[in-house]
Amino acid sequence: MREVLVLAEHERGQISKSTTELLTLASRMGMPAVVHLGDLTESARSVLAEYGAGKIYIVDRPAVHEYRVLPAAEALVTISVQSSPVAILITSSAEGKEIGGRLAVKLGSGIIIDAIDVAADLTTTQSVFADSFIVRANVATGIPIITVKRNSTTPVAAPTTPTIVKIDVKTSELAMAATIVDRTPHDQSSRPELSDATVVVSGGRGVGSADNFSLIEDLADALGGAVGASRAVTDLGWYARSNQVGQTGKTVSPQLYIANGISGAIQHRAGMQTSKTILAVNTDPDAPIFDIADFGVVGDLLRVVPQLTEEIARRRS
Amino acid sequence: MRIAVLVKYVPDAAGDRHFTPIFTTERDAVQGLLCELDEYAIEQALQLVETAGEGQVTVLTMGPDNAAPALSRALSMGADDAVHIVDDCLAGSDALATSLVLAAALARIDADLILTGMASTDAGLSVIPAMVAERLSLPLLSFASALRVEGKYVTIRRDDDEATETITTTLPAVVSVTDRTGEARYPSFKGILAAKKKHIERLSLAGLGIDPAQVGLLGAMTVMSSVSRTPSRAAGVKVLDEGSGGIQAAAYLAANGFI
Numbered sequence: 001m002r003e004v005l006v007l008a009e010h011e012r013g014q015i016s017k018s019t020t021e022l023l024t025l026a027s028r029m030g031m032p033a034v035v036h037l038g039d040l041t042e043s044a045r046s047v048l049a050e051y052g053a054g055k056i057y058i059v060d061r062p063a064v065h066e067y068r069v070l071p072a073a074e075a076l077v078t079i080s081v082q083s084s085p086v087a088i089l090i091t092s093s094a095e096g097k098e099i100g101g102r103l104a105v106k107l108g109s110g111i112i113i114d115a116i117d118v119a120a121d122l123t124t125t126q127s128v129f130a131d132s133f134i135v136r137a138n139v140a141t142g143i144p145i146i147t148v149k150r151n152s153t154t155p156v157a158a159p160t161t162p163t164i165v166k167i168d169v170k171t172s173e174l175a176m177a178a179t180i181v182d183r184t185p186h187d188q189s190s191r192p193e194l195s196d197a198t199v200v201v202s203g204g205r206g207v208g209s210a211d212n213f214s215l216i217e218d219l220a221d222a223l224g225g226a227v228g229a230s231r232a233v234t235d236l237g238w239y240a241r242s243n244q245v246g247q248t249g250k251t252v253s254p255q256l257y258i259a260n261g262i263s264g265a266i267q268h269r270a271g272m273q274t275s276k277t278i279l280a281v282n283t284d285p286d287a288p289i290f291d292i293a294d295f296g297v298v299g300d301l302l303r304v305v306p307q308l309t310e311e312i313a314r315r316r317s
Numbered sequence: 318m319r320i321a322v323l324v325k326y327v328p329d330a331a332g333d334r335h336f337t338p339i340f341t342t343e344r345d346a347v348q349g350l351l352c353e354l355d356e357y358a359i360e361q362a363l364q365l366v367e368t369a370g371e372g373q374v375t376v377l378t379m380g381p382d383n384a385a386p387a388l389s390r391a392l393s394m395g396a397d398d399a400v401h402i403v404d405d406c407l408a409g410s411d412a413l414a415t416s417l418v419l420a421a422a423l424a425r426i427d428a429d430l431i432l433t434g435m436a437s438t439d440a441g442l443s444v445i446p447a448m449v450a451e452r453l454s455l456p457l458l459s460f461a462s463a464l465r466v467e468g469k470y471v472t473i474r475r476d477d478d479e480a481t482e483t484i485t486t487t488l489p490a491v492v493s494v495t496d497r498t499g500e501a502r503y504p505s506f507k508g509i510l511a512a513k514k515k516h517i518e519r520l521s522l523a524g525l526g527i528d529p530a531q532v533g534l535l536g537a538m539t540v541m542s543s544v545s546r547t548p549s550r551a552a553g554v555k556v557l558d559e560g561s562g563g564i565q566a567a568a569y570l571a572a573n574g575f576i
Contacts, residue, residue, distance in 0.1 A: 098446075101447030101448045133544055174455075177487065179486070180487050278550075297566050303558065307564060309569050310563070
């Protein structure tokens with residue numbers, strides 16, 4: 001069976017959920033073959049095996065621990081030349097798109113960005129213009145390179161015993177040109193990562209102050225969710241920019257999205273309207289967020305949200 | 318210091334954007350404007366030149382005749398001159414073709430620094446900076462939330478999900494900037510008047526030595542097969558909080574398996 005290359009995304013030795021999603025998509029069109037830059041931990045190996053990786057290419061050079069884009073693109077070129085894969089799948093992260101863009105030029109291959117589905121015949125589905133249109137497309141030239149949005153598919157376990165292949169890639173001088181001179185990891189939040197979370201609880205201008213955000217956090221914690229914020233809130237400095245949901249922030253697609261004090265401007269909706277279920281709390285009965293909410297409460301969130309948090313705890317006890 | 322800024326004329330995201338029958342973006346029905354995210358790149362270019370006390374900011378765009386207002390806006394903000402790549406054969410170009418054309422135009426400028434926004438607000442793919450950097454064999458520092466130039470080096474700060482990073486490279490380089498770099502200035506009345514006298518160079522594919530077969534719909538390496546409207550989300554239940562709004566919301570969540 002021909003290989004479908006999947007670029008592994010990993011941090012601190014752990015494989016990201018999106019990589020398991022890519023493996024599930026890859027198995028539709030061939031044998032998933034993972035390209036893993038850096039040391040492969042036992043935990044990473046077992047996750048990749050559980051989700052159907054038939055082969056794991058390990059590319060381990062010092063440069064891959066530094067600025068990873070060009071070493072990754074160069075490794076994918078080397079492996080593609082050897083194995084002529086059916087397609088190359090990459091997570092649609094900032095880094096993934098950068099790798100994909102460079103790779104498309106290097107291979108002279110067409111690239112599809114931000115796919116939300118890939119069929120066995122490689123037809124991709126994309127959601128565009130703030131999710132108002134569904135586009136189907138195919139790569140017509142070269143090895144299809146497809147970057148896939150997180151949470152687009154449910155990973156399905158398909159245990160295998162992967163073959164491990166170590167690959168030596170000559171890294172170019174250009175790949176070493178950028179250096180990370182300092183890296184300060186953010187404080188590890190006990191909450192799930194926003195882009196991966198199954199529940200997201202967000203606050204907008206209606207929250208009223210930075211202090212009131214503790215109400216949003218309490219609700220998020222009650223549901224095991226991540227905290228999101230509208231752009232207005234991050235502009236006001238009430239909450240961290242890294243939690244911004246919307247066109248210029250993160251795009252989320254959780255099972256449940258709770259919008260508190262968010263009017264629902266198009267820029268915000270662009271980042272969350274593919275959420276499976278939307279619950280909204282707003283004082284303005286005409287707020288556009290109610291047009292897309294499955295359940296809306298017209299009222300003061302400072303009263304509704306704590307009551308909701310309390311009721312969740314009561315029902316669970 | 319010579320700085321080139323790549324900009325795009327996009328349909329207003331607040332308008333009812335849609336596609337033409339041949340699946341290209343409909344650009345006539347919705348009011349167009351300079352991509353908001355590109356204004357941050359122009360602002361950073363202007364600030365770098367102001368800090369250095371010398372330099373030239375050139376803005377480039379690829380687009381039809383009616384894309385010129387994007388360049389006028391950039392010139393009235395304070396950019397020195399502009400390049401408009403316009404050619405009928407370019408309609409329907411994909412990202413690879415667009416990067417080919419932009420790279421060819423940039424090669425003629427010999428800029429020390431090429432700045433871009435973090436994405437366009439229409440296609441929103443964020444791949445052009447990487448493709449242009451690859452074609453010009455330049456390093457790319459992407460998604461900068463702050464940047465500074467010191468001698469032959471450019472250094473950025475990047476705030477991603479996991480960490481805040483400081484990344485540095487040598488010039489020439491491509492840098493894409495986010496909306497965290499700081500608000501872009503509004504064109505002043507004086508700036509608008511001055512812009513009318515600034516030079517906009519028009520370039521065709523022939524002028525860039527690019528074969529029309531490599532661009533436009535014919536040269537596209539990806540083919541769209543269908544476009545359909547997303548079924549609109551129907552509004553659900555809306556209740557007025559009369560003291561038990563939170564309890565009602567909890568009941569809804571419980572009924573749908575979230576509690």
